[in-house]
Amino acid sequence: MRAAVLRSPGTPVQVEDVELADPHEGELRVRVEAAGVCHTELHYMSGDIPCPLPVVLGHEGVGVVEESRAPDVSVGDRVVFTWRPRCGQCEYCVTGRPVMCVYGRVQARSGGLMDATSRLSTPAGEQVHHFLGVSCFAEHVVLSRRAAVVVPEEVPSAVAAIAGCAVVTGVGAVLNVASAEGSLAGRSLLVVGAGGVGLSAVIGAHLVGAGPVVVVDVAADKLALASRLGATATVDASGLSPAEVVEAVQEATGGGAHMAVEAVGAPATLAQAFSAVRPGGTVVAVGLSAVGATVPVPVNELVQQQKRLVGSLYGSANPPVDLPRLLELYAAGRLPLDLLLGASYPLERVAEAYDALASGAVGRAVVVPGAAA
Structure with missing residues (x-):
């Protein structure tokens, strides 16, 4: 598949061929519909915040499940990605602070999923890391079920994508x-x-x-x-x-x-x-x-x-609860999220999207992996 890879700070992100392994138990393989262009990536691109490299960027997005190893998610379900999983068992999850889940740090520090291992590699066998457990500047992702929230099909892809972070x-x-x-x-x-x-x-x-x-x-x-x-x-x-x-x-x-x-x-x-x-x-x-x-x-x-x-x-949120609620408010006309949207880019132009963001582009841009370059 094609994916946007950062190999070293201060160098442009490059779209290249990447291998994606099958999901493990409790994981999903998802075809990415849209991914938001968030300022967070700029911190990692510049080296202000370090992460394991090389890495496939993108942490705000939505897609359709193509393979499920989780009993409560079916093929064809639409899910928003969350870059903070909720394990439901650690101190933070059981005390009502799921965005502080210990597995968020595991994913961020290891460049892997919740088991700290990666499903990404180059065709030559070089390990490639996940970004915050998501890596959705790609045609497909494999991520933990704990980092995905099922959302209604009728919500536009771009709106659902930016709901997941911004x-x-x-x-x-x-x-x-x-x-x-x-x-x-x-x-x-x-x-x-x-x-x-x-x-x-x-x-x-x-x-x-x-x-x-x-x-x-x-x-x-x-x-x-x-x-x-x-x-x-x-x-x-x-x-x-x-x-x-x-x-x-x-x-x-x-x-x-x-x-x-x-x-x-x-x-x-x-x-x-x-x-x-x-x-x-x-x-x-x-x-x-x-x-x-x-x-x-x-x-x-x-x-x-x-x-x-x-x-x-x-947002000190509980994503499995808050994301559906926010999208229900959008559907009811209470949250004008369409007005937040900026330009749309195909995956091959993701570097251009970040140049525009750094230059002060208005609105939340969205990368659409399935769009023609």
């Missing part, structure tokens, strides 16, 4: 974390970063009635899309100092946001979000950064103003 992360940060302290209805929310995850947070904020909803970004076209999705105010930070950004947010929210979702992952923007929330406010950090990156937090401001800074991986 949507569940952004909407989940609002529903599962920001709303955990009480209803957000009528309370101000700041979203920093208007990429796929940040825009999903805007959709989530609109769903729960938060307001005002303020979005900060450096791209006017992304801010325009944020307004279409429910932002009540936007701040173009391209020509502003950090202090001016904070001042603009505080003015738009009447003294600072009650809650903030930081979807960029840069220390500078995370620090701005912390400064921009009001006393008693909470910042939910969802964006990844380079390994070792740190953010300075003013100790007295943290203590005297009782601000909170919390991390949220994958």
Whole structure:
């Protein structure tokens, strides 16, 4: 099959022939319909975050099951891939924090599936690794049943694909974390970063009635899309100092946001979000950064103003429960996920898709392995 392979940081991803072994017990072989172009891969492409190499990239996608070694999934079922499996037995799964499942780390560190071994190789026999247990920039994947959620056939492929990461992360940060302290209805929310995850947070904020909803970004076209999705105010930070950004947010929210979702992952923007929330406010950090990156937090401001800074991986979601619920809301017209979609690319142009993302492309692009090059 054809797949997008990263062989070393700083070099372009190449589409090449890769062998895919048969699924083991508890695994699925899936024909990929669509795969989302997520910023996370850029961290690995640049070397900011290391992983076993060579690796087939792609962690956000959807496909149709062609072979099942799991009793509760049938050939022909449509599944969304999740890059955090749920084993159901570890400390995190049994205490209601399945995105922290220990097998997520096993997959990430080994470059394998839940048993830490790979099903990927080159025709010459060289081992190729899985990316976060998925590797869906390919015509087919083999993955654990624990990393797949059955979804309705009627949901468009591109929408189902981005739901598996961007949507569940952004909407989940609002529903599962920001709303955990009480209803957000009528309370101000700041979203920093208007990429796929940040825009999903805007959709989530609109769903729960938060307001005002303020979005900060450096791209006017992304801010325009944020307004279409429910932002009540936007701040173009391209020509502003950090202090001016904070001042603009505080003015738009009447003294600072009650809650903030930081979807960029840069220390500078995370620090701005912390400064921009009001006393008693909470910042939910969802964006990844380079390994070792740190953010300075003013100790007295943290203590005297009782601000909170919390991390949220994958929207702190329970994917087998949350993904079907989000897609039901989409089907009911409550989540305008179609507006999140950007350009579509065939698999052979995946490198072009990432060049566009790095250059500030608007919307969540999607790779379609079955499309003509």
